[in-house]
Amino acid sequence: MSLSFKRLPVLLAVLQFSLTSTVRGEEWPQWLGPQRDGVWRETGIVKEFPAGGPPVRWRTKIGGGYSGPAVVGKHVFVTDKQMPAGITNPSDPFDRTKRQATERVLCLSDDNGAILWKHEYDCPYTVSYPAGPRTTPVVQDGRVYTLGSEGHLFCLNEDDGTVIWSKNFRTDYGREQPPVWGYSANPLLDGDRLICLVGGKGQTVVAFHKETGKELWRALDSETEHGPGYGSPIIVEAGGRRQLIVWHPAALSSLDPETGKTFWEEPFTSKAGMSVATPRLSRDKLLISAFYDGALLVKLDPTEPKATKVWRRQGQNERLTEALHCVISTPVIEGDFIYGVCSYGELRGLELASGNRLWSTFEATSKVSARWGSAFLVKQDDRYFLFSEQGDLIIARLSPAGYEEISRAHLLEPTGPAQRREVVWSHPAFAHRNVYARNDLEIISVSLAADPSK
Missing domain, CATH: 2.40.128.630 (Lipocalin)
Structure with missing residues (x-):
């Protein structure tokens, strides 16, 4: 095959775009990442944190929320809640008294954290635990989809935030109130x-x-x-x-x-x-797990769409549990084993076949027994990155033998109230060899590249 010199500039441009895309690395366009499975597939990631912690690329002030960020191209998307002067969140997080507020969709530059555009709308809050929006933006083909706590669904233009279409679940679908803890x-x-x-x-x-x-x-x-x-x-x-x-x-x-x-x-x-x-x-096993009601494992039929129950484990109550009682954190399955955080903050290792417990530890969450204690688990290569409710990023290995902590760095201060303690209950994003995490005051980008010059 021969190449025309006239086509050379086009080929060079394509090559340059390809190399740029490679350098930027994997994106995180939705909840739990590109394949919605909580796996970070980039290479060239630190084996352990340097003394003093990994370098912070930027910090940007934002408002409250549990929503995680999404990262696509040179943009970082996150949602938050703003309150007028003189309005505060209730001291009792279960208080559902209506309070004036707005929600915002923010587009930040991945280079420096600068806010490139925002879409803000009135959103009086009536939900319990009213810190802010819950869901991670979904980004695809130049559109950003967001869902707020009170049911505002938007499709926005990625470049400038203009509204392409919108829905309101409460008015459009006759919902007098949102779910107790908001649309999540x-x-x-x-x-x-x-x-x-x-x-x-x-x-x-x-x-x-x-x-x-x-x-x-x-x-x-x-x-x-x-x-x-x-x-x-x-x-x-x-x-x-x-x-x-x-x-x-x-x-x-x-x-x-x-x-x-x-x-x-x-x-x-x-x-x-x-x-x-x-x-x-x-493979053919599907797992769900709830705070009060324990865990269920079903087997999917190989020839037709149906399922059969493998086991159901519950325990006596929310403290005396069997198997796994998840709340904030989604568990992971690796091979024949389950790893997840139980009702009072125990990170547990379980047998998939039976739900039997192999080990447990509080080291990755709240350090002590705490109702709804949490950490978010993301697999990367042969280990896991765990983001604890205390704002620590942890590198650890999880195996049937137990929890092996490799390295730990404190990224953010816990800011949200939960059972007489402050927490960070927002799932981070992992993209471009960085981690992106937020609390109720700021969002940060921290480099996790083994070689920051690349």
Whole structure:
């Protein structure tokens, strides 16, 4: 094959773009990363932190929220809450008295953290634990999708933040109140569909056309004060079909993502609507875990879309637990073992086949027993990065033998109230060989590159 000199500039431009993309590394465009599985696949990452901690690239002041950041290209997206002068969050986080506030969608420069644009809208808060928005932005093809605590869904232009389309779950779908702890289920992009948990009779799950916002289908019922619950949907492939997995307060459900038709359901009632942790898949096994109600493992059929229960473990109460009772943190499955944080902050290792406990430790979360104690787990190569509720980033190995801490650095101060302590309950993003984390005061970018010059 011969090359024309006339095409050389074009080829050089393509090569330059390819090299630039390679240097920037992997992105984090949604909840739990590119494949929605909590795995960070970049290479060239530090083996342990340098003395004094990893270098901070930038810090930017923002407002409150539990929402994690999304990182795409040279942009970082995050949402927060702002309150007028004289208005404060209630001293009791369960107080749902209406308070004036706004929510913001922020686009920051990944180079220096400068705010490039913002979209702000009125959003009086009526939810319990009203720190701010809960869900991570979803970014694809020049569009940014965000869902606020009170049910404001936006599709925004990535370049300037202009509104392409929007929905209001409360007014458009007749919801008198949002779920007790706010809309927390992270939207899922699948083909032309943006799939969201809305709540209500026949509308627990609603699919919108991602470009126009037109409703494509709705499915399932949820009529409690907790609406559709708080867990994020995922897509799995099993039984010869793509299946939309939705865990809501009444059941673990499998739907056809194109039509909303139900394939199968496994009953699982979640007390206080606490279907929170994202369902996790390992080969043909699917796991869910709840604070009060323990864990359930089902096996997906290899030939048709159906499932059978493998085990259900609950324990006597929220303290005397078996297996795993998750709250804030989504567990992980590696091979034949489960690693996750239980109801009072124990990081546990379990056998997948039985749910039997192998070991436990408080070292990665709150150091002591604490209700809803938490840490976020992200796998990278042969180890894990854990972000604790105390604002520590930890490198550790998790194995059937136990928890092996390699390195620890303090990134952020805990700011949010939780059971007589302050916490950071926001999942970080890992992209471009950096970590991006936030509390209720700031968002930071910290380099985790083994060689910062690359």
